[in-house]
Amino acid sequence: MDAVAARWRAQGGEVVAPREATHEQLARVHDVHYITRISELRDRAVALDPDTYTSPETYEISLLAAGAAIDAVERAMSGSHAYTFALMRPPGHHAEHAHAMGFCLFNNVAVAAAHARQTLGAKRVAIVDYDVHHGNGTQHIFDRDASVLYLSTHQFPYYPGTGAVEEIGIGPGEGFTVNLPLASGGTDADYQHVFDRVALPILRQFAPALLLVSAGFDAHQRDPLATMRATEAGFAAMTMALRRVADECCHGRMALMTEGGYDLKALDASLEAVVQTLSGSAHEPKWPADEAPSTRGRVSADAAVQALRPYWKVQ
Numbered sequence: 001m002d003a004v005a006a007r008w009r010a011q012g013g014e015v016v017a018p019r020e021a022t023h024e025q026l027a028r029v030h031d032v033h034y035i036t037r038i039s040e041l042r043d044r045a046v047a048l049d050p051d052t053y054t055s056p057e058t059y060e061i062s063l064l065a066a067g068a069a070i071d072a073v074e075r076a077m078s079g080s081h082a083y084t085f086a087l088m089r090p091p092g093h094h095a096e097h098a099h100a101m102g103f104c105l106f107n108n109v110a111v112a113a114a115h116a117r118q119t120l121g122a123k124r125v126a127i128v129d130y131d132v133h134h135g136n137g138t139q140h141i142f143d144r145d146a147s148v149l150y151l152s153t154h155q156f157p158y159y160p161g162t163g164a165v166e167e168i169g170i171g172p173g174e175g176f177t178v179n180l181p182l183a184s185g186g187t188d189a190d191y192q193h194v195f196d197r198v199a200l201p202i203l204r205q206f207a208p209a210l211l212l213v214s215a216g217f218d219a220h221q222r223d224p225l226a227t228m229r230a231t232e233a234g235f236a237a238m239t240m241a242l243r244r245v246a247d248e249c250c251h252g253r254m255a256l257m258t259e260g261g262y263d264l265k266a267l268d269a270s271l272e273a274v275v276q277t278l279s280g281s282a283h284e285p286k287w288p289a290d291e292a293p294s295t296r297g298r299v300s301a302d303a304a305v306q307a308l309r310p311y312w313k314v315q
Contacts, residue, residue: 220232
């Protein structure tokens with residue numbers, strides 16, 4: 001991430017150090033007692049679950065990660081920047097209201113969405129999550145909230161076990177959770193199919209005031225933690241499709257936040273492709289055209305259409 005930021009700065013882009021999120025900002029999506037428990041781990045190394053542990057610096061770094069997400073949405077909503085990208089660790093989308101999991105302590109994108117809703121006047125916020133793992137924390141935080149659309153593409157079945165197509169929200173939030181689970185081995189063409197048929201039409205109908213992206217790159221074909229076959233060109237094409245929606249629906253207000261990505265070369269290439277897509281300094285990315293969608297994409301889209309047809313115009 002440092003290398004990507006350095007290249008962006010060399011091209012004349014602005015790179016800004018984040019400020020720490022406050023407890024009040026975190027408490028919009030997290031239990032106050034949970035925030036206190038995490039704060040008490042300052043300067044300690046503790047295992048929170050088999051996948052999630054802290055070092056002596058983790059608490060401060062987690063506050064900076066959530067603060068970077070807030071800063072990104074403030075800049076996007078103010079119109080001072082066309083698109084913003086918060087490069088942070090640790091990731092956030094597995095963090096639940098009251099517990100940590102999956103390397104995540106605070107749910108950065110959820111904190112940012114709540115800040116946009118409650119402080120910046122965004123009436124509707126869409127969150128698109130293309131990390132290879134389902135963002136269980138983000139979904140559960142907003143699954144009763146019709147003002148926040150959560151849309152996820154992810155390998156399924158896979159960690160954390162959530163994200164079935166039938167999970168569409170609860171009560172007043174019914175229809176505002178959109179899951180597009182893909183079987184192992186999904187390719188760029190499969191992502192294109194579920195985007196074109198389901199994700200993009202629903203986003204345009206929802207017409208958000210702000211579009212947030214949980215930009216995880218562990219669906220890359222080289223990533224060691226999953227078995228998908230996306231490429232950096234596919235991530236660029238997904239991002240370009242979302243950028244067009246932001247341009248059409250919310251005056252270009254789009255902020256991205258990093259999630260997973262565990263092969264350093266694949267992560268660097270994917271980040272670079274997405275940054276170039278946002279900057280417009282490269283040729284407009286297109287979906288790789290050398291393959292057709294497999295049954296994975298078609299099965300996911302068919303199931304999602306069946307589940308979501310009562311709420312959205314999808315075919």
